[in-house]
Amino acid sequence: MNVTRAKCAGACYGVQRALNMALDTVSEGSRAVTLGPLIHNPQVVAQLAERGIRAVESPEQAVEGSVIIRSHGVTPQVRREIEARGLPVVDATCPHVARAQKAAAKLARECGHVVVVGEAGHPEVEGLVAYAREAGGEVLVAGREADVPAGLSGKVGVVVQTTQTREAFEEVLAALRDRGVECVVKDTVCLATRERQESAAALAREVDAMIVIGGRNSSNTTRLAEICSLVCGNTHHIERASELDPVWFDQCTEVGITAGASTPEDQIAAVEARIASLG
Ligand code: SF4
Numbered sequence: 001m002n003v004t005r006a007k008c009a010g011a012c013y014g015v016q017r018a019l020n021m022a023l024d025t026v027s028e029g030s031r032a033v034t035l036g037p038l039i040h041n042p043q044v045v046a047q048l049a050e051r052g053i054r055a056v057e058s059p060e061q062a063v064e065g066s067v068i069i070r071s072h073g074v075t076p077q078v079r080r081e082i083e084a085r086g087l088p089v090v091d092a093t094c095p096h097v098a099r100a101q102k103a104a105a106k107l108a109r110e111c112g113h114v115v116v117v118g119e120a121g122h123p124e125v126e127g128l129v130a131y132a133r134e135a136g137g138e139v140l141v142a143g144r145e146a147d148v149p150a151g152l153s154g155k156v157g158v159v160v161q162t163t164q165t166r167e168a169f170e171e172v173l174a175a176l177r178d179r180g181v182e183c184v185v186k187d188t189v190c191l192a193t194r195e196r197q198e199s200a201a202a203l204a205r206e207v208d209a210m211i212v213i214g215g216r217n218s219s220n221t222t223r224l225a226e227i228c229s230l231v232c233g234n235t236h237h238i239e240r241a242s243e244l245d246p247v248w249f250d251q252c253t254e255v256g257i258t259a260g261a262s263t264p265e266d267q268i269a270a271v272e273a274r275i276a277s278l279g
Contacts, residue, residue, distance in 0.1 A: 001249060003275050004207065005268070006258040007199040012192035014071040014094025015039055015262050021092045022068050026052045031065035032090070035078070036123065038070055039262040040218035043240060059085055066090050072123040073097045075130030096162050097124055100188035104128040107157025108137025111184055115148075116141045117172045118161025125161050132159075143168060145175040155182045162190035163220065192261055193220055197227055200258040204228040207256035209248050210235040213271050214260030221260025228258065240267065241274040249278055 011019070018038060025032045031052040037045045038053070045055065056062055059081040066088040073093035074082070082089055093101075107114050114132040118125040120141045132139045137157070142148050143164075156176060160169050166189055176183050204210045210232040214221030216239060225237035236248055249255060255275055259268045 001252055001255055001275065001279060003255045003257060003272055004203060005272070006196070006203045006256065008192075008195040009199070009257065010259040010261075010263050010265060010268050012190075012196075012261040014096060014190075014192075016264075017094065018068075018071040018092035019044070019264065021090055022048060022053050023051065025066050025068060025090050032068050033062045033065060034068045034070055035059065035062075035074060035082070036070060038068065038092075039215075040221075040260075041215040041239075041262045041264070041267075042217070043215075043267065044262075044264060062087055069093055070123070071097065073101060073127045074123075075127050076134050077130060094162070094190075096188065096190045097127070100124075100128055100159055100162055100186070101131045103186035103188055104132040104137075104157075104159045105135040107159055107184060107186060108132040108135035108139075111155045111157035112137060113152075113154070114139045114157045114159060115172065115176065116159055116161065117143070117169050118164055119143055122161060124163075128159060128161065132157075142172045142175075145171045148172060148175040148179065150179065152176065152179050152181050155184060158183050158185045160186075160188050162188055163193045164189060166194065196220070196224060196258065196261060200224050200256075201227050201231060203256040203258065204232040204235065207232060207254040208234060208252035209254075210256045210258070211244070211271060211275070212237045212258055212260075213239070213268055214263040215239060218260045218262050221263065224258055224260055228256075232256070238271070241270040244271065244274050244278070246278050249275070 071094040
């Protein structure tokens with residue numbers, strides 16, 4: 001059986017950077033908390049807890065050690081609440097997200113109205129909305145054309161959640177322009193998601209079985225599994241190597257592997273090794 005990994009798979013730059021920063025923080029025995037799980041990967045979250053990094057729900061629950069800001073970033077209000085705790089702050093906001101936050105604030109100052117193209121309620125989107133509001137903007141979140149109300153007019157700044165698809169971004173932009181809105185656009189889409197999706201789909205078309213590794217609570221991993229299932233009926237979403245079922249590989253000669261942006265290298269390598277051991 002040949003095992004091939006998708007050209008682009010596993011932890012993205014921002015997630016890997018946040019993990020490294022978190023581990024560096026506790027490397028000399030100190031403790032740390034993250035606001036919410038550092039990444040959507042239960043195994044990694046459990047490993048981090050063993051190393052002294054635990055997740056809390058709110059800044060008030062941070063009573064000792066360092067406070068790590070996740071790659072999604074936080075609102076300016078939450079940042080101030082964290083700083084008010086007087087604890088060391090480790091800012092692991094992905095630089096792409098930080099760029100989008102700055103863009104949201106700048107657009108709010110320049111245009112007054114800002115449309116954030118993204119998923120309402122997602123922590124990164126909440127941050128973008130808060131940065132724009134803090135800069136005096138009126139903000140609308142739109143994930144699709146249907147979210148764009150009639151009656152918008154004049155000049156509007158448009159910024160995008162980094163993990164949005166380009167299709168969703170263009171759909172919302174087209175809807176705004178159809179309503180006669182003048183759009184000042186900051187394209188803050190991050191390529192990591194698209195690269196993983198395109199290389200997973202390309203590989204899934206070529207193989208007899210496709211294994212997608214990552215947290216079941218990770219939306220980008222779940223999306224990868226959906227994309228692969230469309231072109232390879234023998235697709236399986238797993239979190240760990242022990243979930244592999246030899247039956248999946250009956251009569252398979254080519255097996256493909258991919259992993260979400262929150263799946264670290266050791267989990268991918270463990271799955272590859274187990275499949276190779278099945279023959
Ligand atoms: S997907 Fe892109 S923006 Fe999000 S953490 Fe990864 S590198 Fe950063």
